[in-house]
Amino acid sequence: MDRREFLHLLGIASVAGMQLPLSVARAEQAAEELYDAAAFGNVSLLHLTDSHAQLRPIYFREPSVNLGVGSMAGRPPHIVGEAFLKQFGIAPNTRLSHAFTYLDFERAAPIYGKVGGFAHIATLIKRLRATRPGALLLDGGDSWQGSGSALWSKGQDMVDAQKLLGVDLMTLHWESTLGADRVKEVADKDFAGRIEIIAQNIKTADFGDPVFKPYVMRTVNGVKVAIIGQAMPYTPIAHPRYFVPDWTFGIQEDNMQKTVDAARAEGAQAVVLLSHNGMDVDLKMASRVRGIDAILGGHTHDGVPTPSVVDNAGGKTIVMNGGSAGKFIGVLDLDVKGGRVADYRYRLLPVFANLLPADAEMEALIARTRTPYESKLGEKLAVSEGLLYRRGNFNGSFDQIILDALMAEKDAEISFSPGFRWGTTVLPGEPITMENLLDQTAITYPYVTVTQMSGSQIKDILEDVCDNLFNADPYHQQGGDMVRVGGMSYSCDPTAKIGSRIGDMSLNGNRIEAGKTYKVAGWAPVSEAARDAGGEPIWELVARHLRTKKTIAAPELNLPRLKNVDGNPGITG
Amino acid sequence: MNPGHQATRRGFLRLTGLLGLATSALALAPRLALAAWNKSAFETKGLADVYKTLGVVSPVASGDVQINASDIAENGAVVPVEAISKIPNTTQISFLIEKNPTTLTAQFDLGPDMLPEISTRVKMAETSNVIALVKADGKFYTASKEIKVTLGGCGG
Amino acid sequence: MGLPMKIRATNKDGVTEIKVLMNHVMETGLRKDASGQLVPALFITEVTAKLNDKVVMQAQWGQAVARNPYLAFKVKGGKSGDKVSISWKDSSGDTRTDEATVS
Numbered sequence A: 001m002d003r004r005e006f007l008h009l010l011g012i013a014s015v016a017g018m019q020l021p022l023s024v025a026r027a028e029q030a031a032e033e034l035y036d037a038a039a040f041g042n043v044s045l046l047h048l049t050d051s052h053a054q055l056r057p058i059y060f061r062e063p064s065v066n067l068g069v070g071s072m073a074g075r076p077p078h079i080v081g082e083a084f085l086k087q088f089g090i091a092p093n094t095r096l097s098h099a100f101t102y103l104d105f106e107r108a109a110p111i112y113g114k115v116g117g118f119a120h121i122a123t124l125i126k127r128l129r130a131t132r133p134g135a136l137l138l139d140g141g142d143s144w145q146g147s148g149s150a151l152w153s154k155g156q157d158m159v160d161a162q163k164l165l166g167v168d169l170m171t172l173h174w175e176s177t178l179g180a181d182r183v184k185e186v187a188d189k190d191f192a193g194r195i196e197i198i199a200q201n202i203k204t205a206d207f208g209d210p211v212f213k214p215y216v217m218r219t220v221n222g223v224k225v226a227i228i229g230q231a232m233p234y235t236p237i238a239h240p241r242y243f244v245p246d247w248t249f250g251i252q253e254d255n256m257q258k259t260v261d262a263a264r265a266e267g268a269q270a271v272v273l274l275s276h277n278g279m280d281v282d283l284k285m286a287s288r289v290r291g292i293d294a295i296l297g298g299h300t301h302d303g304v305p306t307p308s309v310v311d312n313a314g315g316k317t318i319v320m321n322g323g324s325a326g327k328f329i330g331v332l333d334l335d336v337k338g339g340r341v342a343d344y345r346y347r348l349l350p351v352f353a354n355l356l357p358a359d360a361e362m363e364a365l366i367a368r369t370r371t372p373y374e375s376k377l378g379e380k381l382a383v384s385e386g387l388l389y390r391r392g393n394f395n396g397s398f399d400q401i402i403l404d405a406l407m408a409e410k411d412a413e414i415s416f417s418p419g420f421r422w423g424t425t426v427l428p429g430e431p432i433t434m435e436n437l438l439d440q441t442a443i444t445y446p447y448v449t450v451t452q453m454s455g456s457q458i459k460d461i462l463e464d465v466c467d468n469l470f471n472a473d474p475y476h477q478q479g480g481d482m483v484r485v486g487g488m489s490y491s492c493d494p495t496a497k498i499g500s501r502i503g504d505m506s507l508n509g510n511r512i513e514a515g516k517t518y519k520v521a522g523w524a525p526v527s528e529a530a531r532d533a534g535g536e537p538i539w540e541l542v543a544r545h546l547r548t549k550k551t552i553a554a555p556e557l558n559l560p561r562l563k564n565v566d567g568n569p570g571i572t573g
Numbered sequence B: 001m002n003p004g005h006q007a008t009r010r011g012f013l014r015l016t017g018l019l020g021l022a023t024s025a026l027a028l029a030p031r032l033a034l035a036a037w038n039k040s041a042f043e044t045k046g047l048a049d050v051y052k053t054l055g056v057v058s059p060v061a062s063g064d065v066q067i068n069a070s071d072i073a074e075n076g077a078v079v080p081v082e083a084i085s086k087i088p089n090t091t092q093i094s095f096l097i098e099k100n101p102t103t104l105t106a107q108f109d110l111g112p113d114m115l116p117e118i119s120t121r122v123k124m125a126e127t128s129n130v131i132a133l134v135k136a137d138g139k140f141y142t143a144s145k146e147i148k149v150t151l152g153g154c155g156g
Numbered sequence C: 001m002g003l004p005m006k007i008r009a010t011n012k013d014g015v016t017e018i019k020v021l022m023n024h025v026m027e028t029g030l031r032k033d034a035s036g037q038l039v040p041a042l043f044i045t046e047v048t049a050k051l052n053d054k055v056v057m058q059a060q061w062g063q064a065v066a067r068n069p070y071l072a073f074k075v076k077g078g079k080s081g082d083k084v085s086i087s088w089k090d091s092s093g094d095t096r097t098d099e100a101t102v103s
Helices: A003-015 A024-035 A080-088 A095-100 A105-112 A116-130 A146-151 A156-167 A174-178 A180-190 A253-263 A279-288 A360-377 A399-411 A434-441 A455-470 A528-533 A540-549 B010-029 B047-054
Strands: A044-050 A134-138 A215-220 A223-230 A270-275 A294-297 A307-310 A315-321 A328-337 A340-350 A380-384 A415-417 A429-434 A448-454 A484-486 A490-493 A502-507 A519-521 B063-069 B081-084 B089-099 B104-110 B114-122 B128-136 B137-145 C006-011 C013-020 C044-051 C052-063 C071-078 C083-090 C095-101
Touching: A024 A116, A024 A340, A044 A116, A044 A270, A044 A294, A080 A095, A095 A105, A095 A340, A116 A328, A116 A360, A134 A223, A146 A156, A146 A360, A146 A434, A156 A180, A174 A180, A174 A340, A215 A253, A223 A253, A223 A328, A223 A340, A253 A270, A253 A279, A270 A279, A270 A328, A279 A294, A279 A307, A279 A315, A294 A328, A294 B137, A307 B104, A315 A340, A340 A528, A360 A434, A380 A540, A399 A415, A399 A448, A399 A540, A429 A434, A434 A540, A448 A455, A455 A490, A455 A502, A455 A519, A455 B063, A484 A490, B010 C013, B047 B089, B063 B128, B063 B137, B063 C013, B081 B089, B081 B128, B104 B114, C006 C083, C006 C095, C013 C044, C013 C083, C044 C071, C052 C071
Parallel strands: A044 A134, A223 A270, A270 A294, A294 A315, A415 A519
Antiparallel strands: A044 A328, A215 A223, A307 A315, A328 A340, A380 A429, A415 A484, A448 A519, A490 A502, B063 B081, B081 B114, B089 B104, B089 B128, B104 C052, B114 C071, B128 B137, C006 C013, C013 C071, C044 C052, C044 C083, C083 C095
């Protein structure tokens, strides 16, 4: 820990009139309590997922809206705020309540400091490995995308960091948006003999041959453990298909069962799924596929402290989800006896940068990889008066800035911005840097689009995206949040069916008419035609807007009027 | 998603009703020999009328027919579908896409050495039921699965 | 004439699995080109599969079989070295036949 920096932070906190939560000595004690949990059993799996290329510590506000519908209503992970604390037995106004919920974020963030950062994660991994010999480090994917440096280096900064961190296995999602050739290049060159990419559900588009190993068998302390990979099933739908023209994905539940059976037949005493399905899909899969002991999941960015236990025809499967942005490391300790998993312990450890000194070697690597980009990333575009964040089912405040910039710069009546779940948080009074902006926008298809759309087309789009989020069948959910909407107001009934969720669409007090056309600005189009049209990257448009504004007032969120969500613990009362 | 294909249910019924009148006479014609393409069946829209054209009488939904496909199509232009029949003496397997501009998509006549399993890839204009129609001992059996065709984007 | 197909035929436990990728535009006749003109229909209408010169399966297709059609099916019998042949005919009368050896 950098004591001076920490004391400085505490100083700020006390000036602001807040109760000091910790002395330095107590901080070290807090670190011991958090990170020195006794090892258990004979097989340990360390889980990092959805880091979204955040090499440096960041702030990340957890959602205040994470609605579950149908059988998922009110069940983890669809619980927020105070209901979340109650569900998981976490005391309010503590380090843990800050890590796992959005509650009191603006007050608590300066006190507890930034989270994640690969130099701090490296220290934690070393600490955990010291007490858990043979532990495997699993990366659930979404590691090579989400920052300017990852975009510009084509994921190389992250690939190098994964190797230094000692990742053993990984699966894929956004990695594929660097193009199939780039993924294969990393797999065949950088990762050769070090890190194995696994995915039972990526096949060639011609004859359906596997592209990666569906699973690998590792012997840990004499126990044969199979780890199966599951890439994001809807990769070519959620993103442009042209990045992976020769690959197909899908949930592939039948092949999952065959893969589990093959691993068991090969002698696996424990079978673990490293999944990028998203938690609802994992829960459904766990209820239908037999023989998986544990699912270490990601994609939906749910930081869930306690595993969900799911019954199926083969026994029980525990399902976890490991949050995002490098904020958490999951630690799954299995006690394998008599050829089967007899017991387990699981902890989802928040990575507080102030409690874990930076690993020097990783720090040096990160500094080196950032050097060419440092001046560009460091540009201060404007100062934010409010808290800027994205995560949540509907518009976050950083989304609102993007939406407002799109409408202003393109003279559009309506704007759309994708409901990505990644994107770091900026505290009030902080400058918005180019790095912050790229943390929200760094993708390989960033083109701005301006389209004349009819009212009925706008409704179709909102209905379509809303169904990806709120379909009662988890296998129909794709894992993003609702498309962010600027300019236009609407209502949303998450419990309705496709075609009936969106209503009351209006613009400046006038009903949106089905047959009338509206000027709509957006970005991140999936079609080849939109790529070829060559719109400017969204970050250039937003940067231009912010530079002109200099100071950005706390944006007013354009939120839909929600129906039938009363009493749902996935939204604050 | 092509809004042009979003016929309302009422419109759909009216359309098939009209087509029904136009094609009912053809249903009486004997089934053409294999080598000649069954133009009238392939150019008909709507399940009921395709069934009439093919001489399919009261097909039975059967648990012994399976249709396997993704819940959501990765690409509406290339949708993998597989039909498997467990009904003895299966001699024909067809694929029908209820909401496509033409409903009958492919019809496979199986020789005695064939296993009753066919995989192919089809085009879908919009979210629709896809039906596997199996003929065995002169009787018809079906299985149906809805496959969603989505706009894409916004995937987390 | 058309372009060559890719055929893969493998025998396992007395069953020959045949996978075929044809090379064909499969135009529905409903698609418009960039200038707004309808592209005329052109699609495979008939397919015949043979194992060692014996017809095992015949198919009739409509417009909605996907571009570059894929077909997979299984035939009882067959062995390594046997000959598989696949033929198609399209709506313009064009035909093509390709062969492969069972492995």
